[in-house]
Amino acid sequence: MDDRGRILLRAQRPTPAREDGDTVMRAVEDVLGELERGEAWGRARAVGIGSAGPVDASAGTVSPVNVPGWRGYPLVERVRAATDGLPVELVGDGVAMTAAEHWQGAARGHDNALCMVVSTGVGGGLVLNGSLHPGPTGNAGHIGHISVDLDGDPCPCGARGCVERIASGPNIARRALEAGWRPGPDGDTSPAAGARAARAGDPLATASFDRAAQALAAGIAATATLVEIDIAVIGGGVAMAGDVLFAPLRRALREYATLSFVRRLTVAPALTGTDAGLVGAAAAALRAFPDPAAARLRSAVRG
Structure with missing residues (x-):
């Protein structure tokens, strides 16, 4: 990517998530190798990584829950070696999405924002x-593991009643099924199928989305009260x-964001789509390793 956020070259490989760590790393090296053969690579000055978490940017390691072979894996060191010593910036995927939305998306122009990924997890x-x-570690803002139900279900993280345990896609579908929701003839029990059922008026699917919206509202309001954000962006x-989630979320937020300095808090859908992680990783790298020539030019213009 360039400084304007334009994607110059793209490469991707499937993630062999169930294989050992070095096998997963070979997929990363294959991507880097393809990029290095491109004409634009000669101008590359840094590498950005947006990884599923937990990550530890201070140590340069990643331990994604869904990649068992990577536990404390020295990803920054390995990527630096594979790119002949280019500087590397590591952030969690939620932070990467935030960087993208602040640069090019719904949080653009906002000085204080929370951006969220609500999918198989909540980051x-x-x-x-x-x-x-x-x-310090690249995980700030990890709202998915704020507890919003002190006596709630145990979360895989070890706590109880986390936002993720209530509002992630699989948990929305799970709760609807446990309440008695039955899918259509195709047997689809995915969160997307639950959303379609809620949109069609199914009360059990609707109730599960309402509960998810309440959990998200509680977490967003707590964050806003703590650090005074003025927008929450959700992707x-x-x-x-759509409105199956956002309508009850906005209603619930009015019940939780009650103090005068958070009442104007708004919620908006994300705009950067499936490229959010890629764009955000690049944005984080540009922030960490700015172009010295561009910095000198800006200084000269100000002078």
Whole structure:
């Protein structure tokens, strides 16, 4: 990508998520190798990584829950070696999405924002005082593991009643099924099928989305009260449910965001789509390793 956010060259490989760590790394190296053969690679000055978490940017390691072979895996070191020493910036995928939305999406122009990915999990990131705030390890804003139900279901993270345990796509579908929702003749029990059922008026599917919206509203309001964000941007597969999610979310937010300094908080759908992680990883790298020539030019113009 260039400084304007234009994608110059794209490469991708399937993730062999159930294989050992080095096999997964070979897929990453294949992507890098293809990019290196492109004409634009000679101008590359940094590499950005947006990874499923947890990540530890301070150590350069990743431990994605859905990639068992990567536990404390030294991804930054391995990518740096594969790219002949280019500087590497690592952030969590929620932080990457936030960087993308602040640069090119719904959070553009907002100095204080929370951006969320609501999909198979719930992640997020923060913009504070006009700048991306990844935190020391690259996980700041991970709203999915704020507890909003103190006596709620156990979460795989070890806590109880986390936003993710209530509002992620699989948990929305699970709760509807446990309440008695039955899919159509095709047997589709996916979150997308649940959203279609809710849109058609199914009360059990609707109730599960309402519960998810309430959990999201509680987490967003808590975040807004803590750091005074003025917009929450929501992307990911569950956000594609549209008003099935956003209408009850906005209603619930009025019940939770009650203090005077958070009442004007707005919620908006994300705009950067499926490229959010890629765009955001590039944005994080550009932020961490700015172009020295461009910085000198800006300084000269100001002078």
